[in-house]
Amino acid sequence: MAGTTPTEHVQGRRKEVVGEVVSSRMHKTIVVKVTRKKAHPFYGRVVARNKKFYAHDEKNEAHVGDFVRIEETRPLSKLKRWKLKDIIRKAALVPEAAVEPAVN
Numbered sequence: 001m002a003g004t005t006p007t008e009h010v011q012g013r014r015k016e017v018v019g020e021v022v023s024s025r026m027h028k029t030i031v032v033k034v035t036r037k038k039a040h041p042f043y044g045r046v047v048a049r050n051k052k053f054y055a056h057d058e059k060n061e062a063h064v065g066d067f068v069r070i071e072e073t074r075p076l077s078k079l080k081r082w083k084l085k086d087i088i089r090k091a092a093l094v095p096e097a098a099v100e101p102a103v104n
Helices: none
Strands: 016-023 029-039 046-056 067-072 082-089
Touching (some): 016 046, 029 067, 046 067
Antiparallel strands (some): 016 029
16 A cells, blocks of 8 residues: 555535526425426437426525526435525516406
């Protein structure tokens, strides 16, 4: 063992993904839809795949339609393994008076 150096344990970076908030009805929890695009291995066509992640939102600051960045963390519950890192873009708020009813 002479001449060998011990290997250093380097802690890996936590994974981060960007997605759209599709639900914020739970207390301190948001559901984020992440869309990943990948070329099909045989046909070459770009295929979009969606996956939903449950993320912890400590301050309840994210709302439906917001684009957010979430990062991997320790398990917080049965489904939550991600936490909100930051809000990239807030959803545009449309007042209800501006929305015209559909004409039949």
